[in-house]
Amino acid sequence: MFENLSERLERSFKILKGEGKITEINVAETLKDVRKALLEADVNYKVAKSFTDTVKQKALGMDVLTSVKPGQLMVKIVHDELADLMGGEATELNLAGRPGAPTVILMAGLNGAGKTTMSGKLALRLKTQNHKKPLLAACDTFRPAAMEQLRVLAEQVQVPCYLEPGATDPIAVAKNAIVEAKQKGYDVVIVDTAGRQSIDEELMIQIEQIKAAVNPDETLLVVDAMTGQDAVNTAKTFNERLEIDGVILTKLDGDTRGGAALSIRTVVTKPIKFVGTGEKMEALDVFHPSRMADRILGMGDIVSFVERAQQQFDEKEAKRLQQKIAKNKFDYNDFLGQIEQIKKMGNIKDLASMIPGVGKAIKDIDIDDNAFKSVEAMIGSMTPYEREHPECINMSRKMRIAKGSGNSIDEVNRVTKQFEQMRKMMHQMTSPKMAQAMKQMQRMRR
Ligand SMILES: Nc1nc2c(ncn2[C@@H]2O[C@H](COP(=O)(O)OP(=O)(O)O)[C@@H](O)[C@H]2O)c(=O)[nH]1
Ligand SMILES: [Mg+2]
Incomplete structure (x- = not known):
């Protein structure tokens, strides 16, 4: 694959x-x-x-x-x-149904896509995995051989098949199948329908009418994955006319390039629910996007190695910062680290403009990575001791920092003051008193 x-x-x-x-x-x-x-x-x-x-x-x-x-x-x-x-x-089938009525699954698609085969596969799956009592309904009255094909498959998976030999009206057959299901206590009806070589008006009108008549819980579009972009276009057209609930991709066992599997969700905005991987009745898989990505x-x-490394990194870093803030030990090194994080998130203006109400306000102001340049330069001019002990930075140290970083003393004063305020605020937010106050506020809201 x-x-x-x-x-x-x-x-x-x-x-x-x-x-x-x-x-x-x-x-x-x-x-x-x-x-x-x-x-x-x-x-x-x-x-x-x-x-x-x-x-x-x-x-x-x-x-x-x-x-x-x-x-x-x-x-x-x-x-x-x-x-x-x-x-x-992965997206599940909606099998909840309605009180007193069986769940109805409508199979749609072009000729040869694999609808009849998939109907048999689904019936087998619903019976064995979901412990349902499905009924297959042969509504491809267009070709007599198609009804016979479904009957044979039904026998193979030992699921009953509703069939009216010689019938010409698929809508009547579908309705009668549902009546039969109600009478005999079947809880899912799978409606197999006719296809055409390509999408034509007659097919669309017929399937629309069947849908209106049986009011399905799930309308599933079966498409042949081998047809690549054609499968995507078919899905798009069917969805526009029929409002499908999901797609089934068949023939993934063949020489499939992957285009359909990768494009359908985005283009059609409907999930792929199952994939067919062979002609046998067991060759049906739930579509798991993540596992499919693994396989591709x-x-x-x-992937799992990087995941672990990322998790460890995040947790370790978050914990370290938390402890430092709690002890009021957040320092200029941590501050620099935070600036790095913000810068890595991409263009700050883009980020800030996503905040409601801010977008317009900052449109004409030039904010970019340079916004941090002078702060970074100041921290760069601090000694390691000063970075770890912000409280030691007195007037003479500030003057040295100002000179070293090419900033005025006023600017250094402003930044160090803001840093102290920030530090105080963060510390308060982690203190037990603060936690208590927050709890109290939450209680008041209830
Ligand atoms: N290799 C392969 N063949 C399949 C798969 N699904 C269906 N087929 C074959 O495709 C052909 C058409 O299938 P059918 O169910 O009759 O299509 P329908 O016209 O949409 O009902 C048959 O020969 C099936 O055996 C699949 O997942 N893999
Ligand atoms: Mg068929």
Whole structure:
């Protein structure tokens, strides 16, 4: 599955091998290659572009972890973004149903996409995994052989099949199947429908009418993953007409390039719920975006390694700072660290403009990384002792710092004063008294 894409991505990451750190230049180079790999896999070009843009932003804003190499970090970021692209979490079928009525699942799609096969697979899964009593409804009255095909599959998975030999009206068959289910106590009805070679008006009107008649809990669109971007376009059209609940990708066992799996979620904004991986009735998998990303990259070990390193780094750093603040020991080194963090988050103006009400106000003011330059210079002119003991900075030390950093004494005064205020405020927020006051306030709100 997706062998070519996996290989191409792995080659892209090689660009970062031997590089000491992530820079604008080596990230741009790597991502140019990643984007090419995605396009070759038939991923929608807009999706590929926004994907690499996001990865770039994340890569440049990442914490520097000495234990993690740039190539490894990139694998992790690309992995997470791939999973995100495919929907993040797996999406369940809605089987809750309505009181007194069976859950109805409507299968839609083009001819040969795998609807009938998937109907059989779903019936088997619902029976064995969800302990349901499904009924298969043969509503492809367009081809008599299609009804027979479903009957044979139903027998194979030992699920009853509702069929009206010689019927020509799929809407009537679907309605009758639901009546039968109610009478006989089946709790899920899977409605298999006819397809066409390509989307045509007649097919769309017919499936719309069936949908209106049976009011399904789940309308699932079955698409052939081998058809790449065509599958994405089919899904888009069906969704516009039919308001589908999810997509099933079939034939992922074949020579699939991956474009459909990677683009559908973004283009159609509907989740992929299942994938078909063979002709056998058992060849059905729940679609797990994260596991699919694992498979595409084939580098699960690196991903979990980076995850662990990041977690440890975050926790250790957060705890250390917390303890320092609690002891009122937050110093200029910590302050510098915080400035670094803020700078890594990207352009500050962009960030600040996201705060409601601020956007316009700062539009004409030039805020960028330079905003910290003079503060950084001041801290740079402090001795290690002064950085760790902010309270020792007296007038003569301030004068030396001002001279060393090219700032006026007023400016140094202002910064040190603000630092002391900030330190005091942070300390108060962690003190037991403060915690008590917060609790009291919360109680008052209830
Ligand atoms: N390899 C493979 N073949 C499949 C898969 N799903 C369906 N098929 C085959 O695709 C063909 C068309 O399937 P069918 O269910 O009749 O499609 P329908 O016209 O949409 O009902 C059949 O030969 C199936 O065996 C799959 O996941 N993998
Ligand atoms: Mg069929």
